[in-house]
Amino acid sequence: MNRVTQYYPILPVLLAYAILFIVGQTVSGTWQLVATLLFYCAMGQAFNIFLGMTGYVDFGYVAFMGMGTYGMALAITRLAHLPGLGAVVIVIGFGLALLMATLLSLAVGAVALRLRGAYFAIATIGVNEGFRFLIEGARIWNGAEGMIFTAQLVNIVGSERASRLMTYWADVMVLAIAVLAAAVTLFYMRNRVGYALTALREDEDAAKVMGINVTKYKIIAFITSACFAGLVGAASWALKTPYVFPPEVFEIHYTVEAIIIVMLGGAGTLLGPIVGGLIYGISKYYLSIFLPGLQLLVFAPIIIVIIVMFPEGVVGVLKNRTRNTALGRFII
Amino acid sequence: MLLKLDNVTKRFGGLVAVDHVSLEIERGQFVGIAGPNGSGKTTLFNCISGVYFPEEGQIVFDDIDITRMPPYKRAPLGIGRTFQIPRPFSSATVRENVAVGAMFGTMSGQISVQESLKMADHTIELVGLQAHRDKAAGSLTPVEKKMTEIARALAMKPKLLLMDEAMAGMHPNDIDEMVAFIKRIARQEKIAIVAMVEHIMRALVNMAEKVIVLHQGAKLVDAPTQEALADPRVIEVYLGHPKET
Numbered sequence: 001m002n003r004v005t006q007y008y009p010i011l012p013v014l015l016a017y018a019i020l021f022i023v024g025q026t027v028s029g030t031w032q033l034v035a036t037l038l039f040y041c042a043m044g045q046a047f048n049i050f051l052g053m054t055g056y057v058d059f060g061y062v063a064f065m066g067m068g069t070y071g072m073a074l075a076i077t078r079l080a081h082l083p084g085l086g087a088v089v090i091v092i093g094f095g096l097a098l099l100m101a102t103l104l105s106l107a108v109g110a111v112a113l114r115l116r117g118a119y120f121a122i123a124t125i126g127v128n129e130g131f132r133f134l135i136e137g138a139r140i141w142n143g144a145e146g147m148i149f150t151a152q153l154v155n156i157v158g159s160e161r162a163s164r165l166m167t168y169w170a171d172v173m174v175l176a177i178a179v180l181a182a183a184v185t186l187f188y189m190r191n192r193v194g195y196a197l198t199a200l201r202e203d204e205d206a207a208k209v210m211g212i213n214v215t216k217y218k219i220i221a222f223i224t225s226a227c228f229a230g231l232v233g234a235a236s237w238a239l240k241t242p243y244v245f246p247p248e249v250f251e252i253h254y255t256v257e258a259i260i261i262v263m264l265g266g267a268g269t270l271l272g273p274i275v276g277g278l279i280y281g282i283s284k285y286y287l288s289i290f291l292p293g294l295q296l297l298v299f300a301p302i303i304i305v306i307i308v309m310f311p312e313g314v315v316g317v318l319k320n321r322t323r324n325t326a327l328g329r330f331i332i
Numbered sequence: 333m334l335l336k337l338d339n340v341t342k343r344f345g346g347l348v349a350v351d352h353v354s355l356e357i358e359r360g361q362f363v364g365i366a367g368p369n370g371s372g373k374t375t376l377f378n379c380i381s382g383v384y385f386p387e388e389g390q391i392v393f394d395d396i397d398i399t400r401m402p403p404y405k406r407a408p409l410g411i412g413r414t415f416q417i418p419r420p421f422s423s424a425t426v427r428e429n430v431a432v433g434a435m436f437g438t439m440s441g442q443i444s445v446q447e448s449l450k451m452a453d454h455t456i457e458l459v460g461l462q463a464h465r466d467k468a469a470g471s472l473t474p475v476e477k478k479m480t481e482i483a484r485a486l487a488m489k490p491k492l493l494l495m496d497e498a499m500a501g502m503h504p505n506d507i508d509e510m511v512a513f514i515k516r517i518a519r520q521e522k523i524a525i526v527a528m529v530e531h532i533m534r535a536l537v538n539m540a541e542k543v544i545v546l547h548q549g550a551k552l553v554d555a556p557t558q559e560a561l562a563d564p565r566v567i568e569v570y571l572g573h574p575k576e577t
Contacts, residue, residue: 003446191445195432202421209381211407211436211488268423324466 006190009270009332013182016274017041017175035171037281039236042178043254044261044273046228049185050221051259052268053194055201056120059255060108060127064101064226066249068233071097073147073244080152089156094234101230102223104131109222113215116204125252132250146245153242170240177235178273181228186270188224189332197221201268264306266313270332275314279306333392334359334524335380335492340389342375349375350386351549359491360522362515364540364557366529368569372549373528374416377494380526381413382406394491408440412490416497416528418477420484422470426461427452429469430483437488448487455487458517475502486517493518495527511538537561545569 017038024034047061075093079085085092112123136144154162188194196217199207207214237249257280265276283302287295310317315331322328335357342350350372357363365373378384380391382403391399398406412433420429430452434443443451456465459479464472469480485493495514502510518525527539543560545553547569553560560566 192435195428195435195445198424198428199421199432202423203419205383206415206419206421207432208403209383209407209413210432210484211404211440212432213402213404320468323468 005329007186008329010183010186012271012330013186013274014179016271016278017179021175031168031171033281033285035174035240036285037278038171038174038178039232040257040261040281041274041277042174042181042232042236043229043258044265044277045178045181045185046225046232047258048225048262048265048267048269048273049181049188049228050225051262052266052272053185053188053197053201054218054221055267056113056117056218057259058112058124058222059121059252060124060131061225061229061258062252062254063108063128063131063250064105064229065233065237065254066128066131066246067100067104067226068097068230069237069244069249070141071095071100071230072234072238073149073242074141076149076152076156076238076242077147080149080155085156087157090239093238094231097230097234097238098227101226101233105223105226106219109219113218113222128250128252128255132246135246135250144246146243146248148243150242153239166240166242170235173235173239174232177228177231182270182273184224184228186332188221189270193217193220198268260303263313264303264310266310266316266319269313269315269319271318272313272315279314333357334361334394335526336392337380338390338392340376340379340386340391342372342379342384342386348549350379352389353546353549353551354389355544355551355554357492357524357526359524360518361524362518362539362541363524363526364529364543365526365546366543366560366566367546367552370548371546371569373546374496375549376546377413377496377526377528381411381494404436407436407488407490408438410438410489410491411494412437412485412488412492413494414478414481414485414496418474418481420469420472420477420480423468425466426456426469426472426480426483427465429480430455430487433484433487434489437490439489452483452487455483458486459483459513475506478502482514486521486523489521490523492524492526495525497528508538515539 020034020037024031051057072093075089075096079089079092108124108127112120115123135141141147157165188197196207196212199210199212200214200217204214233249238244261273261276261280264279265272265274283299284295287299291298312320319331322331333356337353337355339352339354340350341348341352353376365376367373375384379386382401385400390397393409393411396409398409421432427449431448434448434451435445456462459482461476461479461483464476469477472480514525517523537557540557542555543557544551545560545566552569553563553566555563
């Protein structure tokens with residue numbers, strides 16, 4: 001494995017996203033579905049860096065997406081009236097989204113990452129709910145009333161471009177974030193970070209004795225994952241739908257969806273979040289069309305069957321099957 | 333002097349697990365730590381590798397006071413360890429397991445991932461696991477797991493290797509082979525080995541230059557192997573009082 005071939009696994013990732021994009025652009029009426037799938041894949045891709053690579057479950061994960069949404073919303077609402085900034089506001093919005101997600105992840109990580117396994121999971125459940133009630137109760141950032149900033153967005157980029165931004169560019173940004181998250185995942189896998197994370201995921205005490213500063217690497221994974229979540233929130237929840245209400249962004253439902261996507265696809269694998277996101281998104285979409293009202297009743301057993309059949313996730317099983325074959329070089 | 337313990341004491345509540353133990357280990361020396369169940373061997377190991385910090389006493393390794401140093405800082409100094417029940421990183425391949433040792437051991441920070449993998453290949457050949465190199469470590473047999481763990485520890489290029497009941501559960505023929513192998517490597521690489529032995533005295537007799545016997549947390553005997561094993565106090569600890577006639 002040399003310097004170039006070790007990065008081959010990015011090719012199927014790019015291929016999958018390219019196909020998704022082309023289908024959405026050429027087959028009429030599919031863009032909304034593709035956009036939803038891209039959102040699920042990006043969310044899975046971001047979450048996988050922490051959940052998949054460290055084995056720690058963060059139930060407060062969606063709070064980072066909420067932070068990103070608020071970062072973008074604040075940039076647009078507070079800066080829209082300034083003349084001459086134009087679309088730069090959106091760049092600033094992404095910057096603010098990154099900053100706020102990073103700050104929250106540092107705060108949460110500094111406290112919760114001292115805990116192990118299940119205790120960490122329990123501690124993080126409170127983060128999301130607590131943050132939502134803090135914003136609502138203390139009336140931070142307009143509190144429970146939220147922010148609607150369609151007008152400001154139109155003000156910044158013009159009405160035609162604003163609608164193009166909401167219906168097309170925001171989704172393309174989500175796609176770009178997903179690809180970037182996958183690239184970072186692969187880069188980590190091929191470097192010390194990845195080896196350290198694998199070691200601590202499998203056996204934290206043995207990893208320590210092997211010379212791995214487990215806290216440092218857990219925090220690296222946590223912040224990276226939170227940053228990508230913030231970006232997904234900013235693009236998908238603030239730019240695509242220019243409003244934000246606390247109960248909508250701090251909704252634990254999304255955390256659960258992200259966990260399912262990562263586990264379905266294969267925790268800690270590179271391709272897993274895409275496969276998981278596609279399986280999850282497509283089945284949810286079509287079930288709600290063909291069995292409206294009953295979709296969850298049918299969906300749950302499907303997920304259970306997949307998890308039982310592929311305990312390591314679809315890609316996890318595929319990876320073990322193709323190990324040491326020509327195909328195996330591309331699937332991790 | 334490579335490792336020096338001075339009056340090390342570790343308590344768990346009212347239980348004194350390690351009781352004022354002092355000992356010295358020379359570079360490249362092969363030392364056996366023996367003692368019946370609950371005599372404090374594992375706790376002593378955990379104090380040296382940093383899993384526990386002792387309440388009293390001092391641990392000096394290679395002229396550095398490591399008494400309260402976190403475990404991940406000890407490995408780069410040259411302290412390696414294997415566990416009683418092998419603990420390889422199951423989902424990773426044998427090669428990746430061993431590469432972790434190279435990457436975070438004494439060459440931590442000076443060796444690239446590619447070089448670590450190359451070194452892993454070399455170490456894997458040394459322990460004879462070539463056929464299993466690209467298998468997930470979790471899929472191996474117990475003996476192969478043990479060898480993976482030993483390879484991982486050797487790839488750290490340690491100055492001191494703590495082996496926790498390395499021979500437990502192995503076939504006598506395998507033990508002889510393993511003993512010969514470990515002894516050869518230790519001599520080649522000038523690694524001091526501290527091997528914990530609970531039951532298999534036979535391994536100890538073949539391996540160790542000196543034996544330290546612990547009893548109820550305290551050091552009972554610290555002497556060259558043959559002498560230590562013939563010591564009446566050691567026999568008493570293992571077999572009880574000779575019957576009065």
